[in-house]
Amino acid sequence: MKVIKHKDDNKNSTIDLEVNQFATMSSKEFRSKMMGLTPETRPEVRSYFSEDITRQSVPDSFDARTIPGAVSLVRAQGDCGGCWAFSTVATLETIFFMKYKKTYKLSEKHLIDCDGFNDGCDGGTMDAAFNYIRGYEGINARKMYPYQEFRSRCVAQKSYNRPIFITEIKGFPKPQKEKPEVVEEMMKVATATYGAVAVGIDAEYMQFYGGGVYTGPCTPGINHGVTIVGYGTCEKTGLPYWIIKNSWGPEWGEAGFLRLYRGNNTCGVGQMASVPIIADDIDLTRVPTDDQVDAS
Secondary structure: OHHHHHHHHOOOOOEEEOOOOOOOOOHHHHHHHHOOEOHHHOOOOOEEOOHHHHHOOOOOOEEHHHOOOOOOOOOEOOOOOOHHHHHHHHHHHHHHHHHHOOOOOEOHHHHHHHOOOOOHHHOEOHHHHHHHHHHHOOEEEOOOOOOOOOOOOOOOOHHHEEOOOEEEEEEOOOOOOOOHHHHHHHHHHHHHHHOOEEEEEOOOOOOOEEEEEEOOOOOOOOOEEEEEEEEEEOOOOOOEEEEEEOOEOOOOOEOOEEEEEOOOOHHHOOOOOEEEEEOOOOOHHHOOOHHHOOOO
């Protein structure tokens, strides 16, 4: 396998490889089951962050996981190419908590079954899902619409919605048009400001990633939706990195997270980054908590 050969050839590799739950999958099977991002179907993003955002002062490191309630448990998409739905939900859960200090567990299954802008387990994009949620005036609670590893008939109900009112979706300039380090500095400020950024990456050779700062190899395309929830610099190697929440379960990587090299668009991390902007005036008192809703 190419990534293992890369590790063997590079004695100074910054990552660890391990046998995990994907050990019995061929690389082709892994790619078809675990990656469902379809960047060619991404809707046009009409609003962009400007380079002015980099004038804001943010800490040298940020980790939303250290804020109780800000980052939910790592989930597993299983045998379904719904990474885009997991990235959408993870991004919204963290951004919503950072804004309102309220924890909502949201339903990926709602998106996989009902989002007509995307194609369920056969692929999609986070921006299309954000557009769907914007039009649907929220997204069902996970408890009311629990996850299953397949697409089925839509049974979403607005009465089960968590009020995630998206006012706009803001993107970033493409790294090809701006220097990658400038774009990623903008993403860094957005991460510290909002708590999370939805991104697509090339995960082709991450099957056996077990820890460390991933610097490659990468292919030219992007195929997997994930969520940035922090950034920092490795004390051991001095390498800057993104903290990325994945949807391959807590057994993979660093308890389900990836540290990806930050600063040169590694694995396409800056290609389709975006932030859903949530409304300032949501009335949370009118919405029952999960425990107050009858799931029967």
